[in-house]
Amino acid sequence: MKYSVWIALLWIYMWGYPQSPLIIPTDNPSMDNLGQETSFISSRIKGNQLYLKIPETLFNAPMLLTCYDDMRRGYMQVVWVKHRDEILLMRQSIRSTSGIMIPIKEGLYLEDTLLARFPIEKEGAERDAHWINATDFFLNQEIEWPNYGVDFGSPVPSLSLLLDAKNFDDEVIIKTRRGMVRRKSKLSIPIYFGLIKLGIPMKARGYDYRMGFYYESKMGSPFNLQNGVANITRWRLEKKFKNQKWSVPKKPISFLISPKVPPQWRPYIKAGIEEWLPAFEQAGFKDAIVVKEMDSLNDWEAHSIHSNVVYWNPKKYIRGSENKDFGGTIGHLIDERSGEILRGDIFMGASARTVMENYFIRAAPLDARARKLPFPDELIGELFQVIAAHEAGHVFGLIDANFGEYQYPWEKMNDEEWLRTMRHTPSVMNYTRTSNIPQPSDSISPSLLLRHVGPTDKYQIQWAYKEFPWGTTAQEEKQVLERMIRWQDSVPWYRFNNNQMEVIGPTSSNEVVETDNPIKSTELALKNLERVVSLLPGICANQKDNSQLNRLYGKTLKLYYQHMQHLSTLIGGYAIHYKALNQPGQMYEPIPWEEQIKALDFLLKWAFDPPKWLTSPDFLRKVSYSTFPDIVLQEQQKLLVEMLAAHRFKRLEYLEEVSGNGGFLHSFLTKLQKGLFYESKTLNLGNRRRDAIQKTYIDIIKILLEQEGDFMNMESQFFIASDYSKGLLWQELMDLRTLIKKNMRQYPKAVRMGHWAKCLHTLNRIL
Known part of the structure; x- marks a missing residue:
């Protein structure tokens, strides 16, 4: 009896008060909480080993296994299975509520596969739960993540460390430094793993290629021009008051702005995300988005499934990357059973220099603030706001594509009243960039030159997030959603077309403002481009070298090429309107032949016989000694290959x-x-x-x-x-x-x- 009591006391000591790991975390150590157990999986660190307690009630219950590394998010759906004296971690094919199976890997028709085997620990055995040692799996095992582009490298066990773990009601987070090989170097990189409990799948919305949303599985090729059996990705937004036309959601979409985001830019990033509030109101939700500026953010908050974080990408400050033009990107965690977005992060990648230079080559003749570098903080903040609004659109499920382009009247590009209501492009998700069509004499407010959430964005969100009253049948919902898609028949800027390898018309080009008259728009844009070239020596006059001048001139030439490329899409080009077979009219309407010939005439004059103000500005004599490299010629040759x-x-x-x-x-x-x-x-x-x-x-x-x-x-x-x-x-x-x-x-x-x-x-x- 005494011996049994002694064993019990020793067991309580060993498991209830775990030893410290080899490396004590310096930020928010949580060793005191590692003994806290929940009805979900519990973690404990004993020595340098990680133990997980798996309750039998969780066997065969779907979970999400996640992995965070800097800007990448790996995730997969898994289940725990008991097999004799082992606990198995299985990855399953996903039964989508759309009515199809999502395979483990494209081309592999397996219902499940084994990720790892864990012997059940004898010590600490409980009647309705089992302990396993998961150290090797999280530190050393090579895990193949299904997400496109996510590869964490080959493991190097000697450089791997278990740092910490934290238990929550519906997730466990594990902090490691994982040894791996990257770019032929052995590195030890902070990696956070998570196991998350998945609830009942939300009510899904079926994928339709005529609308601009991701579908739930990112591992395969996009469906492009066919309605694959799938659900779109969207958040679980549900009205708190079901039968109200406008209601607050039961749970809004909340963002945390990382404390590493410089304080002067936080209000603009917040404003960019909140530009989407009217879009959700159009779908029936008030206050659907909450954005908080954080002065501190611990590791557990930053890596919890319940946090959506806006990060400040540090790459822009690293030598070797400082001259690269970063933009922004996002990371998603998705319940692929229904397409529910569980977490969405925004990575603000662009540097102040990048946004200033890109704005200068388009807007300097139209905005006095842009004729001196550096720009005032107010203007830089407005440029970051555009990026935040665009990336937020991705977080809400929208893809990069062409929304309503080649539809706006070109003569409205200098109409303030139109621009305040409609903007110069119908969607912030377009790669239209800053407008350079207005002329200085038009005196357009600079704020109207920038992209903002537009009418097509509101339309897309309304279609994806509209909630139906109790008692609405599935067939009635389908009919309403189809009628909404058919609005594109009468509102041309609601039309969507997906970016494809083949650019088949002016609706599909990027980087310029696509109006219904590309030739007129380009003529006006080139006038501003000539003004930009004349401003280059002045804006670079206080520099100690020629790098800024060469960089801005190179970007100006690239923009010139993009205008020429846009015009070239008219030749053999089409206006695009995706349709069901029973919709009247053609999906592809040929550009009138007369317009194609006009475009060719324009290109022969401007692209293949370019003006001297572009090819031979006076400042080149000051900074050049050779005709090599000839960027103008390179762009001409590239355009000719495309034509x-x-x-x-x-x-x-x-x-x-x-x-x-x-x-x-x-x-x-x-x-x-x-x-x-x-x-x-x-x-x-x-x-x-x-x-x-x-x-x-x-x-x-x-x-x-x-x-x-x-x-x-x-x-x-x-x-x-x-x-x-x-x-x-x-x-x-x-x-x-x-x-x-x-x-x-x-x-x-x-x-x-x-x-x-x-x-x-x-x-x-x-x-």
Whole structure:
């Protein structure tokens, strides 16, 4: 009897008062709480070992296993299973409430797989719970996370440490330093693991490709233009007062702004997130979002499933990264059974320098505050607000795509009344950026140049989060949601199209303001771009080197290219309106041929014969000693490759078929070639860039003519010109060779005879 009591006292001592781990955490140590047990999983640290108590009531109950590393979030659904004298941790295929199974891994048709085996500890055995030693799993085992892009590297056990753990009513959090190999270096990196109890799946909303939401599984390819069986990702927002038109939610979406976010930017980040409040009001929710600025945030709060944190990405301050243009990103934890977003974090990546320079090249002629660096804090804060609003949209479930672009009237871009209500782009989720269409004489308020949550964002949130009254049948809900989607028929800026590899029209381009008249808009934007170039020497005058000047000039040239690329999408392009088969009209409406030809004329003038204010500003003489690198030429060549892409030819071929008017592709190629070689009539005009562009043109066509894809592999044919296109290209080169021969005989002493002889030599080798 005495022996049994002694054993019991020893057991209480060993388990109730655990020894300290090898490394005592310096921030918020919680060793005193490690003995606190809950009805959920309990953790205890004994020596350097982590023990978990698994109640039998949790066997086969779905849980979320999570992993946090800096900006990455790994997660998977798991269950605990008792098998003889072991506890198994299993990963399961997920039974989605949409009516389909989400596999463990794409292409693997398994119901479950084993992640780890844990012998049941004999000491401390309880009737309805079992202790296991989970140290090796969390410190040393290589875990394959299903989330796209999440790879925590190969483990290095000798560099792994167990630091701390914390128990909560519905989760346990484990703090480690995990040894791993990254970039061929052995590192010890802070990693936080979590086990979270999953409740009853929320009521889901079915995925529809005509709306701009993520679907629940991130491991596979997007559905693109088909309605895969899936749920969209969204928060569990439920009205506290069900039958009220507007009600506060039972649980709002709450954000914590990390104390590492500089205090001067916190109010702007808060304002950016709160821009979405009217969108949720349109869905029937008042005060759906709560944002708190934190002066302190301990590890457990920061890594709890119940926290959504706004982080300040430190990479911008690290040598080697200081010249990179970061933007922002988010991290999601999702219950894939229903698409419920359990946690959403925002990472504010952009530096003050990045937002200032990007704003300068677009808005300096329109905003006096932007003509001197650094900008005032107020303006920098407004630029961070735009990023916060965009990333918050991702947290609420919206994807990066094109929302209502190529729909706003171009003449409204200098209409203050319109801009205050509608903004210059219908969605903050677009990559439209700051507006550079208004002219200085329009005196547009600078605040109206920035992206904000717009009418299409409110429409998207209304569709995704609208709650239906008690008694509404599933069929009635489906009908209402479909009617909401059909609003796109009469409100064109509600239309959504997904970013794809092939940019098939002006609705799908990025980085510029897409109005219903790209040519007019681009003409106005180029006027401001010329003004920006003239401002460059002044804004960089107080610098001790040329890095800022070169950087801003490079960004200006890139923006110039993006405007030219936007116009090129008109050629072989379409306006896009995703539709069900029973909706009237076409999904793809061809751009009128007259507009395509106007766009080509514009490109021949502005892209392939660019103005001297862009190519040869006076300040270049001060800072340059060579024509290398020639960024203008690089952008011209890149644009020419895109214009001569096989998939553009195929769109023009299709346009010939559906219109019943042949000759579109031939007309395009003939006009392009004549525009690129107009000086061949005298052989004396031109310059080194035109020489390079002309030779590039011939080389691209040579590649197109020689490429032969596998006719049994349809995907490979995407990049291969059809025989029809190759015949037309061959004819164009034959015509070009004839013209050059004729003019070389007529002008035997032409200054650029060598260039034309070289072109002729290449043509002879091709033909």
